[in-house]
Amino acid sequence: MADILLVEDSPEVSMTVREILVGAGHTVVSAETGNEAMVKLKERGFDLIVSDIWMPGMDGIALLKEVRGSGNRVPVIVISGGAPNAPLTYTAPLASTFGANEVIYKPFEKDELLNAVSAVLAA
């Protein structure tokens, strides 16, 4: 079972993802912004980061740059609902460019997320 950092500004999504992951036996620490996630990452290590892309303040891409830039190889799954100037289909290449291991699109089924988590952790 994995120790997961969840970064998501929408309370509905955050709550939902947490329910899915905890229901599957993982432990989840939540952050609402990229900045908050960086603070938590400095406190301790995680097995996996699940992060939204478009958030106020430091967004998912900026967070990825910061994490990878600091040499942290922790696996990252990006969950994306699109952005004003970036159609949904742009998100995957954008995220992988900056070092995401997997991208899944909102709204996703419970198993889509859990399969992605298993795949990334097994890799």
Added chain:
Amino acid sequence: MHGPDPAQDRWASGALGQITPHAFLEALPFNAIIVDRAAVVVALNGRAAAFIGYSAATAVGRPAEGLLRVCLERAERQQALGDEPTFEHYFNGTWYIVRVFQISDELRCVAATDVSKRKAEEFEIRENEGRLEEATRIAQLGTFKLMWDSGAMKWSPHMYILHEVSTDTFDPSRDDYLTLVHPEDREIADRMRQDAMSGKPLSGTEYRIMHRDRTVRWIRVDGRVLFDADGAPYGSFGICQDVTDTKNREHELNDLLRRNATLYEALEASPIGVAVLTPEGGPPGFFYLNAEFQRLTLHNGFSLRGQPLEALRPEEAPSAGWRAASAALQASASGSFELTCVRRDSTSFLAQLEIAPVRDFPGRDAIAYVINLRDITVDRQRAEALLQSQKMEALGQLSGGVAHEINNLLQPVIALSELGAALADTDPIKVRRYFEVIGGSGRKARDVVRQVLTFARRDPVQVASHMIAALTSDALDLVANALPPGITVSRNLMFSEARATVNPTQVSQIILNLVKNAADAMDGRGEVTVTLEGLDLDDGAAEALNLAPGQWIKLSVSDQGCGISRETRDRIFEPFFTTKPVGKGTGLGLSVVYSIVTGWGGSVRIDSEVDKGTTAMVYIPADSDTV
């Protein structure tokens, strides 16, 4: 003292011997008086009686006195000084040349010739010369005379004045004239001198001289050749005058002409259509059209000459723009008007026409009117295209934002309903929570969709002229119900008459959004101030606000809340951008305000200082003359 003289013998023996001294004396053509060593009159001729004032009978034997004595004494004085005893003497209205000479050891003769006539002629000549000198002085003319054989040059006094040299320091025969000439003109002056020496007439040669204080004067020289009595040329005579003032006036005139020509060319080259109308005793008529004006209207100077401005008006009933333009012209007022103009071939175009009265003195009647004319058909199309592309861009941004928002809100609907179904029998408390979140997400999605509909509506909203103060007041009454109890709204709606062409629902939306933002910024406690002002912006003030000059209504909503940081301010009008705590606000409020206000041709500005407060200012174009 003299020995016997043969000539004397001949004189005594010949015909001369027949003449008595008295007859000889009488025959002399001048007054002759003979006196002895003691200056006693010995003899005199008849005419001399008038000279000395005595008859011959009374004079002889008397010592010289009166005029005679004066003459003798003067002659003696001159002789004593080694001069000839000859002099001119004026007496009793007559000029004499007086000579005194020895006849013998004993006798002297005083000979006085009446030269009054010659004197009078001389005087006249001198007076003529004086008059000439005076005339040349008044005319500021200098004269000069050049003798070719000797090279001697004689200047009249005024020549020295003209050249600002004195007779002590400058000798025109000896000194080089060219030193007085401006270095750049020495060649001209030198050629003139050579021409004079070779007998060519001088006609209007102009050159500059330089005074010692380095002031520059223009000189003009005219001259002719002098011939002696035999018709042989021997010199040059010329006049010289200072033509600096004339030259300056000539320069000024040339400058003026050149400036005029430049202005005319500039007007012709202007990329804006320019016409001038003049009243000429009646209503203003076309007087001048520049090239662009002719190109725009297909008219030329003749086809519109004297015609009123309305010659460019379509035949149908005059539009509001045309009525305003005609009224401005009639009132000698300036103004800018959008109206349709008819070309000479009866086609028409959308124009911006500006009128400016020209006055030769402030407050006087206009002597002319300048008309600027631009074809704004293309500008208008471009502006519309730009607006459309901005709308499309906003729409693109909007759809991305909407997708993100809706996707997020669908997430719990899909995933929590699945999780909840699995827990239906075992954990009803959790399932109830899931339902609450699902329901909340659904309602939030509904709000987003409603806001988007407002924002994305592309059909023109119905607008009409409304009193903004009344609409604001109504909207504030509505908003009051939706505000937390700790928020009070202070209204400064003094400015009550101003009207603008708007949609009342949109005004409510603007006020709702701005007041709610203000209330949120103060954490639900404090005073929101809503102010209306009328602005009449001149060019400078308008430019500072990045607005068009004219009348505006300014709606301000101020709070003393948390303020907005600089980074945030840059993004504040982006759809879905929000700083509100997660779960509050859709991030569409200000972009809705922006979209509505720009739709009216207005603008939105935000002034903010962190922790001091924020003022949102909405500028709405006012209906004419309501501010």
